[in-house]
Amino acid sequence: MKEKKTFYITTPIYYPSGSPHIGHAYTTVAADTMTRYKKMRGYDARFLTGTDEHGQKIQRKAASEGKTPIEYIDPIVDVFKNLWKTLMIDYSDFIRTTEPRHIKGVQQIFQTIYEKGDIYKSEYEGWYCTPCETFFTERQLEEGGLCPDCHRPVEKMKEESYFFRMSKYADQWLKFVEENPDFIQPESRRNEMINFVKQGLEDLCVSRTSFDWGIPITIAPKHVIYVWFDALSNYITALGYGSDNDELMQKYWPADIHLVGKDIIRFHTIIWPIMLMAAGLPLPKKVIGHGWILVGDGKMSKSMGNVIDPVVLVDKYGVDSIRYFLLRELPYGLDANYSEEALVNRINIDLANDYGNLLSRTTAMLQKFQGGIVKAPVTTDDIDDALLALMEETPAAVEACFDDMKFSDGLAALWKLVAAANKYIDEAAPWALNKAGNFDRLSTVMYNLCEVIRQVTILLAPVMPTIPAKVWQQLGISEMAEYHTWESLKEYTFPVDVQIARGEPLFPRIDLASLIIEEKPVVEEVKEPEYEPIKEEISIDDFAKVDLRTATVLACEKVPKSSKLLKFRLKVGAEERTVVSGVAKHYEPEQLVGKNMVLIANLKPVTIFGIESQGMLLYAELDGKLEAIEAPTVKGGATVK
Numbered sequence: 001m002k003e004k005k006t007f008y009i010t011t012p013i014y015y016p017s018g019s020p021h022i023g024h025a026y027t028t029v030a031a032d033t034m035t036r037y038k039k040m041r042g043y044d045a046r047f048l049t050g051t052d053e054h055g056q057k058i059q060r061k062a063a064s065e066g067k068t069p070i071e072y073i074d075p076i077v078d079v080f081k082n083l084w085k086t087l088m089i090d091y092s093d094f095i096r097t098t099e100p101r102h103i104k105g106v107q108q109i110f111q112t113i114y115e116k117g118d119i120y121k122s123e124y125e126g127w128y129c130t131p132c133e134t135f136f137t138e139r140q141l142e143e144g145g146l147c148p149d150c151h152r153p154v155e156k157m158k159e160e161s162y163f164f165r166m167s168k169y170a171d172q173w174l175k176f177v178e179e180n181p182d183f184i185q186p187e188s189r190r191n192e193m194i195n196f197v198k199q200g201l202e203d204l205c206v207s208r209t210s211f212d213w214g215i216p217i218t219i220a221p222k223h224v225i226y227v228w229f230d231a232l233s234n235y236i237t238a239l240g241y242g243s244d245n246d247e248l249m250q251k252y253w254p255a256d257i258h259l260v261g262k263d264i265i266r267f268h269t270i271i272w273p274i275m276l277m278a279a280g281l282p283l284p285k286k287v288i289g290h291g292w293i294l295v296g297d298g299k300m301s302k303s304m305g306n307v308i309d310p311v312v313l314v315d316k317y318g319v320d321s322i323r324y325f326l327l328r329e330l331p332y333g334l335d336a337n338y339s340e341e342a343l344v345n346r347i348n349i350d351l352a353n354d355y356g357n358l359l360s361r362t363t364a365m366l367q368k369f370q371g372g373i374v375k376a377p378v379t380t381d382d383i384d385d386a387l388l389a390l391m392e393e394t395p396a397a398v399e400a401c402f403d404d405m406k407f408s409d410g411l412a413a414l415w416k417l418v419a420a421a422n423k424y425i426d427e428a429a430p431w432a433l434n435k436a437g438n439f440d441r442l443s444t445v446m447y448n449l450c451e452v453i454r455q456v457t458i459l460l461a462p463v464m465p466t467i468p469a470k471v472w473q474q475l476g477i478s479e480m481a482e483y484h485t486w487e488s489l490k491e492y493t494f495p496v497d498v499q500i501a502r503g504e505p506l507f508p509r510i511d512l513a514s515l516i517i518e519e520k521p522v523v524e525e526v527k528e529p530e531y532e533p534i535k536e537e538i539s540i541d542d543f544a545k546v547d548l549r550t551a552t553v554l555a556c557e558k559v560p561k562s563s564k565l566l567k568f569r570l571k572v573g574a575e576e577r578t579v580v581s582g583v584a585k586h587y588e589p590e591q592l593v594g595k596n597m598v599l600i601a602n603l604k605p606v607t608i609f610g611i612e613s614q615g616m617l618l619y620a621e622l623d624g625k626l627e628a629i630e631a632p633t634v635k636g637g638a639t640v641k
């Protein structure tokens, strides 16, 4: 027997620091759909997901709840697994980075690269972002000295560390990316990454001694391996890398697709490939960075409420509808705005009106005019030819999109056929044919409709796990598996003389107005904000070193060419200071003039955008919103203690 072609797709491993949201749902549904699609097309497809469980942030969060890290993580991992069950995610493997198989594999990768001489010991001083678990050099920081990934303040840290000689691989990386134009998708991200590497790569600090919730380095157990080095390795440790059994590695590596959110594409397209180069392993074939589903941009109707918990959504609207919505709504490589109203509109228009109605109209007419029996086609007509020609070209159009994970485009192509079939009913007017006794023509039209529904349903099957069985039931072909296959799309082949069985509508219409009433008692879901964990304890002497002063804002203006920075002229007692602060997204300069704010007055000056910033103004931050700390009636220069 011929060996099946293999296909290996991964999602990122998710960070169990809170409940999964609609973004996790999107990524995982997309990877699942791709896997189902590949299986239908005859591939031996493998799909990996999992959780990323190490790092200082987890350790701190667990400690703040009086738990061990594992006690803290386990229930969250269960929440993820339950969501995947609810969304009918059929993964082949779920890896947790705290599993022995992973730990052993990561230590092996580290050791291999170390022995090759590409990991060395040195001292590290840099800026660390705890939420991102990432070190940055001064140069990488965002204007205002903030983390370039999450825009939060960073901390200066110094420690003895192991370094990965990434710098050595910049040219090899550039050559690889040039020779493999599809490696980074979409194109815009590819250009970003090339520009990043062209500026030169710095060696990466890959060990930590400041905390211990991680994988120890075999030869230096006081050091734990950098969480990204640890996490990225999951794609091969899950295939048994570092174990005695390399069967899965041989079969599935390199991965065909790493699907990731655009925020972590840099780790997946630069660090990870270079780790693999250094370890002497082949590189993944493609990394796709998808856009985000944006929730809560003032455009949404407040009265509508906005359920965004995927479990609640599935409960309310059904798994097939939610999966369809996610894949249809997010255009390839771009962001999409989420609202429950948009979801309900998709369900009502695409699913209830177009697809669902096509089936119910067809089965109703078959029942009424032909006693529920599908008869062989006998005549032809121009309108038949047009519909059948479109049907014939649709699978290739859908496949071309699905192959590249362009699900939104693929579904749009499929819905052209659904729309054409509905129009065909109106034009062919089976009720008139029946009335006129034109039964040859009638049976042809009904046959063509059944065949279109059959083909549409097969093409939808990777997206919708439960709908096809319901459609086969209604069309009377449940037991005829050969009519459910992707292979059968090549033929115009609905079986004749089958007895259909009308059923419930596939997608009952949802009354938009009912949403408003239903949501009212809850008003707006009160969501616990994301609080930062409390930092390590310090002494009163540490705090006393910080000189906090009130500062009166004399003038405030935007820093030219910067979207984030404001330049302040401050009066602090007898002196005047210039300070640059990254709050242009939160305040208009005029709003701040005259206010008495709070300043760290003895912070070493830094130059930002060519302006010497003499101190740092303080703000309260919650959920990404900043608000100035004020002493409304105290003039500049007073001490704050």
Ligand SMILES: [Zn+2]
Pocket (backbone or CB within 6 Å): 129, 130, 131, 132, 147, 148, 149, 150, 151, 152
């Ligand atoms: Zn960050």
